[in-house]
Amino acid sequence: MNKDAVKYINKEEYSFEDLCGIMKLLRGEGGCPWDREQTHESIRKNLIEETYEVVEAIDRRDAALMCEELGDLLLQVVFHSEMSEEDGEFDITQVVSGICRKLIYRHPHIFADVSADTSEKVLENWDRLKVAEKHRDTLYDQMKAVPPSLPALMRADKVGKKAGKANFDFSCFEETMAKVDEEAAELREAAESGDSARMADEAGDLLFAAVCAARKLGVEPEEALTRATDKFVSRFGRLESAAALTGRQVSELTPAEADAIWESIKNCD
Numbered sequence: 125m126n127k128d129a130v131k132y133i134n135k136e137e138y139s140f141e142d143l144c145g146i147m148k149l150l151r152g153e154g155g156c157p158w159d160r161e162q163t164h165e166s167i168r169k170n171l172i173e174e175t176y177e178v179v180e181a182i183d184r185r186d187a188a189l190m191c192e193e194l195g196d197l198l199l200q201v202v203f204h205s206e207m208s209e210e211d212g213e214f215d216i217t218q219v220v221s222g223i224c225r226k227l228i229y230r231h232p233h234i235f236a237d238v239s240a241d242t243s244e245k246v247l248e249n250w251d252r253l254k255v256a257e258k259h260r261d262t263l264y265d266q267m268k269a270v271p272p273s274l275p276a277l278m279r280a281d282k283v284g285k286k287a288g289k290a291n292f293d294f295s296c297f298e299e300t301m302a303k304v305d306e307e308a309a310e311l312r313e314a315a316e317s318g319d320s321a322r323m324a325d326e327a328g329d330l331l332f333a334a335v336c337a338a339r340k341l342g343v344e345p346e347e348a349l350t351r352a353t354d355k356f357v358s359r360f361g362r363l364e365s366a367a368a369l370t371g372r373q374v375s376e377l378t379p380a381e382a383d384a385i386w387e388s389i390k391n392c393d
Contacts, residue, residue, distance in 0.1 A: 126154055143198070144216055147206045164204055171200045229253060263290050277345040280335040293336075300337035307333045355393075362389050 128149055132142060150159040174197045181190035202216060209215035230253050233240035240246045260266045263286050270282045287293055294300045307330040314326040338345040360374075366385045367374050374382065 128152075143202055144206070147199075147202050151206055151210065159203075162203070162207070164207060167200070167203060171197075171204070174200055229257070263287070275346055277331075277335055277349055280332050281339055281345050284332075284336055284339055288339075294340060297337065297340040300333065300340050303333045304330065304337055359386065359389050359393075 132146055150156045178193040178197050181193045205216040205219050228235045230250050232238035232249060240249055260269055266286050267283050270279055311326040311330050314322040335345045338348060363385055364374055367377055
């Protein structure tokens with residue numbers, strides 16, 4: 125056993141400092157071979173996965189699971205901070221100090237004399253201060269700052285909202301649906317041409333138009349598509365069960381049979 129590990133064994137409660145200390149122990153001389161081998165790039169996917177697992181716990185309203193998953197996510201923050209400290213870039217104290225300063229700066233209605241008595245005003249102040257802080261003087265700068273690594277629907281929604289700030293947007297839901305119809309027609313033309321690059325472009329334009337339509341209705345497209353996918357999976361499970369009652373798999377049903385069962389399932393929802 126590592127002699128520095130003794131103080132962390134059998135404690136009833138652990139602090140944030142303990143977590144940072146354990147991480148240093150794992151990454152240090154004589155520590156864990158796997159932990160010592162990792163880089164920011166090698167565990168990048170872990171950060172993404174842990175974030176989505178927190179989201180799943182929230183969606184399930186599972187407090188115990190959420191507590192566990194938040195711990196896993198916090199580990200990723202500490203892990204990346206420890207590696208950066210080893211490289212002489214920054215440490216966890218600077219990470220914590222940075223977010224504390226940001227919270228103070230972006231809440232002038234709490235830490236200064238600015239008035240903000242509604243959530244809308246708070247968000248307006250937050251966005252204004254963020255733009256000034258990041259020196260994103262144009263909406264183009266702000267659009268470029270939306271991370272390309274975001275889920276595509278979420279990124280499209282954020283970019284569309286920023287365009288709306290310049291009144292470069294559809295005036296109403298009906299206009300967005302006209303655009304959806306237009307893009308659908310162009311996708312059909314692309315499909316008929318057989319040009320794969322054109323089909324990809326037009327499919328993207330149709331999806332972007334659909335995001336605009338959702339935004340006009342106040343619908344979060346990422347959440348809407350997640351629910352639609354969950355609904356499809358649930359219905360397909362029932363379709364599969366119905367097919368099994370006839371001794372067949374879904375692939376063995378005729379299109380007419382599958383459609384009839386599917387419609388029956390939809391009518392039961």
